[in-house]
Amino acid sequence: MSSQQILVKQDSATDEKYGSSPEKRKIEDYVKNGLINLDKPKGPTSHEVAAWVRNIFSQFGVTKAGHSGTLDPNVTGVLPIALQNSVKIIPALIRAPKEYVAIMHLHKPVSEDIIRQTFRKFTGEIEQMPPKLSGVKKQLRKRNIYYLKILEIDGQDVLFRVGCEAGTYIRTLCVDFGKSLGIGAHMQELRRTKAGNFEESDSVNLQAVKDAVEFYLKNNDESELRRVVLPLEYGVRHLEKIFIKDNAVSAVSNGAPLHVGGISKLTDKIKPDEMIAIMSLKGELVAFGSAEMNSEQIMKSERGIAAKINRVVLQAGKYPRTW
Numbered sequence: 001m002s003s004q005q006i007l008v009k010q011d012s013a014t015d016e017k018y019g020s021s022p023e024k025r026k027i028e029d030y031v032k033n034g035l036i037n038l039d040k041p042k043g044p045t046s047h048e049v050a051a052w053v054r055n056i057f058s059q060f061g062v063t064k065a066g067h068s069g070t071l072d073p074n075v076t077g078v079l080p081i082a083l084q085n086s087v088k089i090i091p092a093l094i095r096a097p098k099e100y101v102a103i104m105h106l107h108k109p110v111s112e113d114i115i116r117q118t119f120r121k122f123t124g125e126i127e128q129m130p131p132k133l134s135g136v137k138k139q140l141r142k143r144n145i146y147y148l149k150i151l152e153i154d155g156q157d158v159l160f161r162v163g164c165e166a167g168t169y170i171r172t173l174c175v176d177f178g179k180s181l182g183i184g185a186h187m188q189e190l191r192r193t194k195a196g197n198f199e200e201s202d203s204v205n206l207q208a209v210k211d212a213v214e215f216y217l218k219n220n221d222e223s224e225l226r227r228v229v230l231p232l233e234y235g236v237r238h239l240e241k242i243f244i245k246d247n248a249v250s251a252v253s254n255g256a257p258l259h260v261g262g263i264s265k266l267t268d269k270i271k272p273d274e275m276i277a278i279m280s281l282k283g284e285l286v287a288f289g290s291a292e293m294n295s296e297q298i299m300k301s302e303r304g305i306a307a308k309i310n311r312v313v314l315q316a317g318k319y320p321r322t323w
Contacts (some may be wrong), residue, residue: 004240004267009299012245012264014281018319019249021282022231027222031060032084034229039203040079040192046070049206053081056210059217068093068235069166069195077192078203086232088313092275092288093235096196097146099163104174106156107184115158116150118180123148128172143168157188197237204228232313233285236277240270242298242307243279244286249319252278252286256323258307260298270295276307286314 020026025033040049046067054065066087068080077100080093106115127140146163153159162170171187178185193200212228215221244252248262258278270276270291278287289307298306 004269006265007268007295007299008265009263010245012281014246018246019280019282019284019314022233022284023226025231027216027225028060030226030231031057031229032062033086033232034083035086035089035232035235036081036083036209036229037198037203038079038081038209039200039205040071040076041206042074042076045073046079049079050081052206053083053209056206056213057083059213066090068096069098069192071192072190075190075192077190078195078198078200079192080195080198080235082232082235083229085313085315086235088311089232089235089285089288091311092239092277093196095166095275096238097163097194098166098168098192098196099161099194100170101151101159101161101191101193102170102174102187103189104158104160104177104185105188106158106181107178107186109156110181110183112153114181115153118177119148119150119160121180122173122177126173126176128169128176131169131172141167145173161193163194197234233279233283236285239275239277240267240291240295241277241279242266242270242289243281246281246319247322249280249286249314250316250321251323252309253312253314253316253318255287255309255312257305257309258289260293260301260304260306263298263306266295266298268295270298275310278307278309280314280319284314284318287312 050065050067062084066082068090071079082090123145125142125144144165149161151159174185174187209228212224216225243265244262245264271294272291274291276289276291278289280286287309288311289309291307292305
């Protein structure tokens with residue numbers, strides 16, 4: 001993911017009486033606008049894990065939780081869980097790039113040189129047919145493999161790390177690899193190590209989540225809870241952004257299109273028709289939008305619609321109505 005440069009269109013101050021920076025939300029509001037970088041265990045489905053997390057946070061008024069990108073029951077690793085209002089950002093999380101570590105078993109012995117040569121063929125744009133059990137329409141789909149690195153070869157077992165576009169099937173990647181060698185292969189083990197900005201090194205297990213809630217309820221200490229739960233804004237760090245003035249927040253949070261006059265700052269790589277995050281000057285995610293202009297056009301324009309609103313995230317009424 002490329003680094004983002006902030007362009008200032010018009011300096012604007014934000015009034016502390018309205019809204020709140022994500023980290024300073026009151027604890028119940030913080031939880032209901034929270035994400036958990038969960039380390040999914042082997043065994044349960046992703047849906048079951050999300051339901052367990054929802055139940056753990058039921059004392060905070062959480063009635064729904066969702067996950068971004070299904071992991072099969074036997075697959076472990078990074079599974080971002082969205083709580084209550086954060087469920088609205090799941091479409092953005094699902095689109096984010098993923099990284100996995102996998103063990104592929106080759107059905108017949110083959111030299112290491114041939115394995116390494118064949119791996120290079122699977123980097124870049126590839127075509128995949130979704131597996132039968134995926135629930136996705138069975139047609140060839142193009143996906144990007146950003147990197148594919150062999151970590152270890154032990155006889156007919158190959159341990160590798162892969163960074164890929166969302167929607168890439170690693171099980172299919174292994175099968176296709178075996179077909180290209182003419183010997184057959186299958187995925188033996190899989191662990192997701194990254195999902196967008198969420199990394200394995202920062203993930204927490206279910207016990208840590210439950211302990212953080214119990215610690216807060218017993219000691220009224222929010223520190224562990226705020227460590228385990230992340231603000232929903234963490235989940236859109238990979239998106240291009242527009243930061244809007246306080247006087248534009250109310251209109252956008254009611255679904256009105258974003259006009260150029262309401263913009264204070266923006267990132268430098270916005271492209272028309274792409275999904276962008278529309279943020280307040282306090283760093284709150286106000287809405288998702290579809291850009292109508294690129295960054296350069298927004299900077300030069302004095303009027304016009306910069307983005308149409310696809311989904312409002314910030315509750316209306318947090319900022320005063322000015323329209």
